[in-house]
Amino acid sequence: MNNLFGNEETKPDEEKTEVPKKQKRPRKKTKPDEPKSFEDAIDELEKLVERLEDPETPLEESVKIFERAQFLAKWCMNILEKIEGKLKLLVPTEEGFELEDFEEE
Template sequence: MSDRPVAEMSFEDALRELEEVVGKLERGEVPLDESIALYERGAKLRKRCEAKLQEAEEKVAKLTLDGDGTPTGTEPLDAG
């Protein structure tokens, strides 16, 4: 398990660590106190993954298209 702040992790890094956490918890290979800490870390990692997915969905939803329907870039999320 990494000591890296969850808020700084990419989606891929957070997902990879979350999978490790889940595996350890499922195997029951850690003492109770460590299990609690792992569960708390896992909850933060899950939240980070959800936030990064939401960001990606919003970016895809804001793709701009030219007259032929070809993506030309993205609009700012706050554009009205």
């Protein structure tokens, strides 16, 4: 017998079988436009600067290049700030050497 939705009704004593749902893969939180490494970002920045300096580059393209360069520069600064917190200086003392936190002057 069909119910209101046109589906066949099951009797209480009938066993229901569940169809397994498709499993979703966890998504990475990295953006697809992020560089793979600091060095890759610097290389790309250098190329973008060359394109910006080219007088033949159209204005609309220059704006897109500038936006990408700005993103990469901020990305690199974030990497450098993280690394800076891990840097230590090896300072000579009377007893030998001592590690001190790196502080920007």
